[in-house]
Amino acid sequence: MDPTRATTVALVTSRAGLEYDDDLPLVTGALAAHGLTAEPVRWDAPGTAWERFGGAVVRSVWDYVERIDAFLSWADRTARVTRLWNPAPLIRWNSDKHYLRELARQGVPVVPTRFLAPGAPFDPRDLDGADGVVVKPAVSAGALDTARYERGAHAEAARHVRMLLERGRAAMVQPYLPRVAEGERALVLLDGVLSHAVRKEPLLTEPGVIDNDRMPHPGLAPYRPSGAEVRTALAALAALPRRTVARPPAPLFARVDLVLGATGEPLVLELELVEPNLFLTTDPGAPARFAEAVAARAAAPRRPHPRTAP
Structure with a gap:
């Protein structure tokens, strides 16, 4: 085995991610402290030899919705030759927001959909x-x-x-929940543990307007979530279907977006497991925590892919 493979990690991104993802340089530097070389690579870059990486961290693949079938096929293929974080079954499940139905069936408080x-x-x-x-x-x-x-x-x-x-x-x-005017909360969890949180101002401020050029995260600021908000975020992770996660049971990263209901109860608006902005720039310790979680997985023995297991 190539000795450099175990210490080289792909940060999977897109054309736009290479230009605009502020988290990529932070993660690259933080992983270097663990002896890992991080290489940003577009998921659709032709000729990429994914097998040369000890693992691939799916990050700013922001264009996947435009080519969802091609992206899901890429995830399945790549998972056969290297470790994919988050794993391909979880990516497939989370790429369609019908997952909200499954969370609701598990008793997670979600925005009615x-x-x-x-x-x-x-x-x-x-x-x-x-x-x-x-x-x-x-x-x-x-x-x-x-x-x-x-x-x-x-x-x-x-x-x-x-x-x-x-x-x-x-x-x-x-x-439409009027209390979104009080801000949307985004809780970032690494290996199932709360790392940090942010608050964002309302996004859909003008009724009846589809604006695909709007700023996606206006008024971003660090936020200390309430106990109820943390419990709701953890409940969302606990409700993940068993078929989508492998050991360790928690995904490498997750972002749980919450809004307040009429009585102030936190409701899950989205559970982001594919390409969420993790807002690592908002918390000085967040890049190191993210790198530590990646390094722990990179150091773990690789299990055979189910299709190649004896």
């Missing part, structure tokens, strides 16, 4: 709520093709839904 599949009929009058609704694709990142609609604007919301369905994309409809 209705899914609409291409070809399925719906009544536009159902696309309304006391404070309006939010419409988004079931496979999306960075609030792409997402908008909120005020109460009574069900016809406008229906047009948005039809636009998604006509493109062959499943749509999801959620009630």
